[in-house]
Amino acid sequence: MIHQHLKKFKAISASKEGITRLGLSDWEDKAHAAAAAAFSRSRRVKTVKDQAGNTFLVNGEGPGPYVVMGSHLDSVPNGGWLDGALGVAGALVAMQKVLQKHRRAPVAVAIWADEEGYRFGNGLWGSRAFAGKVPQEEPLLLDRDGVMLAEVLAERGLQKKLRRSRETGELVPRFVYKPPFEIAAYAEAHIEQGRQLIDAGKRVGLVTHVSGIRRWRLESMGETNHAGTTPMRERRDALVPIAGMVGRLPQLVRGVNNGVITCGAMGVEPGVANVIPNKAWAIVEHRAPTDRDQDETARRLKELVATTGPRAPGVGLEMLPISNVRPMPMSEEVTSRIEEICKKAGVESMRMVSMAAHDAMSVAHVAPAGLFFIPSLRGISHRPDEDSRREDIKLAGDILTRWAMAEVQRVL
Numbered sequence: 001m002i003h004q005h006l007k008k009f010k011a012i013s014a015s016k017e018g019i020t021r022l023g024l025s026d027w028e029d030k031a032h033a034a035a036a037a038a039f040s041r042s043r044r045v046k047t048v049k050d051q052a053g054n055t056f057l058v059n060g061e062g063p064g065p066y067v068v069m070g071s072h073l074d075s076v077p078n079g080g081w082l083d084g085a086l087g088v089a090g091a092l093v094a095m096q097k098v099l100q101k102h103r104r105a106p107v108a109v110a111i112w113a114d115e116e117g118y119r120f121g122n123g124l125w126g127s128r129a130f131a132g133k134v135p136q137e138e139p140l141l142l143d144r145d146g147v148m149l150a151e152v153l154a155e156r157g158l159q160k161k162l163r164r165s166r167e168t169g170e171l172v173p174r175f176v177y178k179p180p181f182e183i184a185a186y187a188e189a190h191i192e193q194g195r196q197l198i199d200a201g202k203r204v205g206l207v208t209h210v211s212g213i214r215r216w217r218l219e220s221m222g223e224t225n226h227a228g229t230t231p232m233r234e235r236r237d238a239l240v241p242i243a244g245m246v247g248r249l250p251q252l253v254r255g256v257n258n259g260v261i262t263c264g265a266m267g268v269e270p271g272v273a274n275v276i277p278n279k280a281w282a283i284v285e286h287r288a289p290t291d292r293d294q295d296e297t298a299r300r301l302k303e304l305v306a307t308t309g310p311r312a313p314g315v316g317l318e319m320l321p322i323s324n325v326r327p328m329p330m331s332e333e334v335t336s337r338i339e340e341i342c343k344k345a346g347v348e349s350m351r352m353v354s355m356a357a358h359d360a361m362s363v364a365h366v367a368p369a370g371l372f373f374i375p376s377l378r379g380i381s382h383r384p385d386e387d388s389r390r391e392d393i394k395l396a397g398d399i400l401t402r403w404a405m406a407e408v409q410r411v412l
């Protein structure tokens with residue numbers, strides 16, 4: 001059954017180059033509608049949409065609390081067919097099975113909008129809204145074409161258009177959200193997107209912590225001049241200190257438990273071969289599963305900036321914070337229950353840290369939330385050839401079913 005749901009999702013916005021189903025788009029809407037269609041014949045299951053673009057399939061009425069499972073149906077450009085879709089398909093199967101047994105069970109499926117945050121660079125959009133973690137200013141974010149998130153939300157009928165302040169003429173930041181119900185407990189199945197499980201020969205990864213992600217902008221200001229006629233000692237080259245720091249980043253996470261650091265974006269201006277750069281910037285992000293480790297990496301990065309500055313006289317060097325998603329422990333209660341289900345089924349599991357962010361991380365702010373992984377073939381993801389073994393895909397649905405069945409009995 002889980003494969004039927006997955007095939008249906010795969011058919012939406014798929015091409016030879018993979019799945020391109022960006023968040024807050026018509027393609028994402030189509031996928032949400034396809035998931036809701038699984039309960040189109042049910043009189044009790046209602047489709048509930050909220051002010052962030054999330055879709056919930058809710059059995060019953062009232063504020064809950066509900067036993068909830070879910071994930072997302074948006075993708076990165078040319079992504080794979082299982083990232084997110086696995087958790088939604090598994091949740092649909094589990095809810096269908098639970099309702100066959102307990103018609104009135106307070107159970108729901110959550111399909112979180114725009115998890116990838118590809119267009120505006122802000123991940124976990126829908127689940128963060130539910131958890132009250134969307135700052136008022138966030139709708140002011142612009143995409144690459146200068147379109148504002150607030151415009152997209154207004155166009156899609158999710159939020160009112162932003163108004164301008166009479167005094168300053170500036171847009172007044174605003175985001176209104178009320179969660180449609182309360183969550184008693186939440187579980188999410190996801191593909192691992194890495195190779196820890198394959199390497200350990202285990203079928204299920206129980207996530208104890210999701211690592212935090214902190215982003216910084218390193219920026220330097222120098223002066224343009226002729227690349228031929230300006231002697232080396234008279235230059236104020238903005239790129240040299242930035243490039244030197246980027247080269248030293250890997251050293252900064254040495255000895256930091258599960259620490260990783262990346263510069264995935266940088267720029268140089270004016271970007272002309274025979275002109276000395278007057279401006280350079282680099283975005284650096286680092287991840288680790290505890291605040292202490294994150295703080296340690298940040299301290300080392302600050303030190304690197306402080307010691308690099310004096311070696312580049314005449315160049316202004318700055319380190320500006322962009323965002324800080326704190327590491328998140330998952331619910332021990334939910335995790336150990338899923339662990340128990342694996343044990344009883346004779347499935348080998350292991351506890352692990354997730355280095356990628358997932359919606360369960362947002363839900364954990366407002367309810368006990370658990371997250372488990374099945375192995376990704378060759379450890380690859382966010383690619384058209386992302387895949388998992390057929391029996392592991394089925395296992396994800398089975399685990400969710402057993403978990404929801406037990407959880408519902410506790411609430412009933």
Ligand SMILES: [Zn+2]
Binds near residue numbers: 084
């Ligand atoms: Zn995902």
